[in-house]
Amino acid sequence: MTQNQPIKIALAGNPNVGxxxxxxxxxxxKQHTGNWPGKTVVLAEGSFSFKGREYTIVDLPGTYSLLSTSADEEVARDFIVFEKPDITIVVVDATTLERNLNLALQVMEITDRVILCINLIDEAKKKGIIIHENIMMDKLGVPVIKISARNKMGIPLLLDTIDRMVTGKITTSPYQMKYSEEVEEKLNQLIPKVEKLVGNDLSPRWLALKLLDGDESILQTYIKRKEQGQGAEKTNEYVR
Ligand SMILES: Nc1nc2c(ncn2[C@@H]2O[C@H](COP(=O)(O)OP(=O)(O)OP(=O)(O)O)[C@@H](O)[C@H]2O)c(=O)[nH]1
Ligand SMILES: [Mg+2]
Structure with missing residues (x-):
């Protein structure tokens, strides 16, 4: 992240969360939005500035997971893995928080530069749902911000949090899921080997997990991109 290059932000989340x-x-x-799921199929990129810094922001397709069982999931996952946004904002629906956190935890396995944005807080209020964002923040190890995107509520705090993350005033330590003893043991054996292959390019633990799961697609994409000399700069490839 350099001073004169725009900061890259990705927006990830389940379909229809805002x-x-x-x-x-x-x-x-004025990007067209609708209230049916899975509508975003191509990536839209926009920009804004805040406190003298330029940002580009990419609207990823809505997905329930990053397991690459669909084209949308693969696009969202590959963007986070290979384009390495400086910050990934995971947008979740305050009224179906538990289900939404599945994706957030998956993103947090790939990158530690995550902000959890709890949207539709106006709907949650109507339903009497109370969200203790400070407890969530402690447990998840990343900033948790309550917003209503439609009513522009919570946006100043979100921008401030983005700024403080960029300037290193906030550091995160995302909650890492622990797997069974057997899986963790295999991971411990695999991680050093994966590290030799990818260094710091990708999260070795996450890649090792994928390989244990029988998913070699990320490693293959990594090797292909490496051969083609594609670095983290090639964002435009994904963008309309
Ligand atoms: N009540 C309320 N509705 C919202 C809020 N934010 C978004 N919505 C509505 O939620 C619906 C979905 O919003 P989108 O922004 O299209 O959601 P999305 O996550 O981009 O959806 P996909 O691209 O299909 O994954 C729209 O009808 C929005 O107006 C909010 O803060 N409060
Ligand atoms: Mg959308």
Whole structure:
């Protein structure tokens, strides 16, 4: 992250949680949004500035997981893995928080530069749902911000949190899922080998998990991109 290059932000989240609404709120762009799931199929990129810094922001397709069982999941996952956004904002629906956290935990396995954005807080209030963001923040190890993207509520705090993350005033230590003893043992054997292959390019633990799961697609993509000399700069490839 250098001073004169824009900071890259990715918006990830389940379908229909308000990612595009937040994207429009932040960028002021009039991107068309609708209330049916899976609508975002190509990546839209916008920009904004805050406290003298330029940001680019990419609206990823809505997915329930990053297991690459669908094209959308693969696009979202590959963007986070290979384009390495400086910050990934995971947008979740305050009224279906538990289900949404599945994706958040998966993102947190790939990158530690995560902000959890709990959207539709107005709907949650109507339903009497109370969310203790400080407890969540402690448990998850990343900033947790309550917003209503449509009503532009919580946006100043979100921007401030982005700024403090960029300037290193906030450091994160995302909660890492622990697996069974057997899996953890295999991971311990595999991680040093994976580290030799990918160094710091990808999270070795996450890649080792994928390999244990029988998913070699990320490693193959990594090798292919390496051969083609594609670095983290090639964002435009994904962008409309
Ligand atoms: N009540 C309420 N509705 C919201 C809020 N934010 C977004 N919505 C609505 O939620 C619906 C989905 O919003 P989108 O921004 O299209 O959601 P998305 O996550 O981009 O959806 P996909 O691209 O399909 O994954 C729209 O009808 C929005 O108006 C909010 O803060 N409160
Ligand atoms: Mg959308």
């Amino acid at each position: 990612k595009s609404t937040l994207f429009n709120t932040l960028t002021g762009l």
